[in-house]
Amino acid sequence: MVKQAQKALHLDASSVTPGPDGTDAVKKILGGVASIGVGAAEFRNRGYGTGHSQAQRAH
Template sequence: MIARDLENLTDPSGILGELESVGRSIGDDPAAAIGSAEQLIEATAKTVLRERGIVIDENAKVPTLVKQAQKALHLDVASAAPGPDGTDAVKKILGGVASIAVGVAEPRNRGYGTGHGQVSAPSNLGARHAQLVANAALTWCQLMLDTLADPAAPWRKGAV
């Protein structure tokens, strides 16, 4: 589903690369899938910021990138526009999806994903764990890319 929202991006290669990596590793290498899921969120957030003309701090961590990307699209709880995106129900979902995106970084940071050298390989990590993390990442990324592509999205209301 994400692919449909990539055609109008300046350069979707970062997102495409991480999507491919998640899909390739989810059954055989759960740790790699978890690491790639976090990188997918990072790539998507940075793409959103670039497309919106916002300077990207290459050293920013996932929580900061998630917050900046949601704010850039007027999907953060504080700036949700009146109408469907500003209802209490949607604000709860927007807050939850931000927490999920930030939560994707936790398994990797705790040694269950690639990206940090580990003393020991993670034990009891299975495909279902990788699938959970990947689906969480995909949910957030899909929302960001759908909103970026939507001509009626809240962030466009003030744009010329």
């Protein structure tokens, strides 16, 4: 979903050209942003969030 959002906002790391200084700094930053989104989703899915944790048994 992060990749789709970045593409919709025209902020996809794979489509960014080098910056005015000739480096790929912007590409690295956008890739890092995507990694944060993926990491947060993985963290939540491992049971540390309230929306996607393992089902709990009724007492």
